[in-house]
Amino acid sequence: MSLINTQILPFKSQAYVNGEFKEYTNESIAGKWAVFVFYPADFTFVCPTELEDLANHYDEFKKMGVEVFSVSTDTHFTHKAWHDTSEAIGKVQYPMLADPTQQLSRNFQVLIEEEGMALRGTFVVNPDGVIKAMEVHDNGIGRDAKELLRKVKAAQYIAKNPGEVCPAKWEEGAKTLTPSLDLVGKI
Template sequence: MLTIGDRFPNYKLKATVGTDLENGFADLENASFEGKWQLVFFYPKDFTFVCPTEIKAYSDLADEFADRDCVVLAASTDTEFVHLAWRNSHDDLRDLKIPMLADVKRELSGALGILHPEEGVAMRATYLVDPQGIIRHVSVTDMNVGRNAKETLRILDALQSDELCPCNWQPGDDHLKAA
């Protein structure tokens, strides 16, 4: 599995960006977000139970991430058409502010090393990637355990502070001073 300090793999994927068949898709790639931080979070499957709670939580914070020059991208191994059908059938997903990447050929999830060995789907992995394409944070949780979108935002704030941040540091708290 790729980790801190590794270069995030190049990708070019279809993404679901809306709810209509005619204008609901886009091609997205690393170059689409040049000079920006990227939060790329993978979830196992569409039409499941934990995943929509996470997708909605990250979408709800999309403006706060954008204030920090960070784009938020959800990703799974489902197709863009399955993403579209799920968005149109799930009340919490209709008005998403974030794209849903379709890693159908499992190229990105495979390059990251996050394919579940038995299920063949992406594990619940979260990556914060700096503007130079370097992974600065990664976490992976059990398939049944959702993550905390506000904690990811806090970690981004800590990374962008470029300072020593103690345990439980919050924006506005003092940073540690090296002796």
């Protein structure tokens, strides 16, 4: 069953963010756009490339009113150790959520039960706590923060412009479509 247009489930998680440990819940993100980026584990190979890519674009997400959360089944202590020892992860300023109980990974249906790790899952959540976009990859396939930015912009655009849709490769400022009988078979 798809999680699209479903409410995120309640959660509570410790995070490492900006040199501190902080608790986040589903209630603390209410009213804001959020992106949850699940990855298998700290101190691995593809993961630091993705988290660094997100860190390099974090200011763009913040300007759009979006909070980014990276999530793995590691603890917040492990996140701090990784942040303190990796040049790539040292750039991360967004919250790194800990999921040692695997509840978040189960809630978002990305947990690999037999490994105790998450798949590479990306979820765009609107201010009402509803999942508007999701993508899940095999753990060998890295993601692109620029494409995620584009998807968030599209989700925000259609939220502000009901009745319009964003076609393939839509970029901010480009033409959108208004579905109607007149368009059927003409695109």
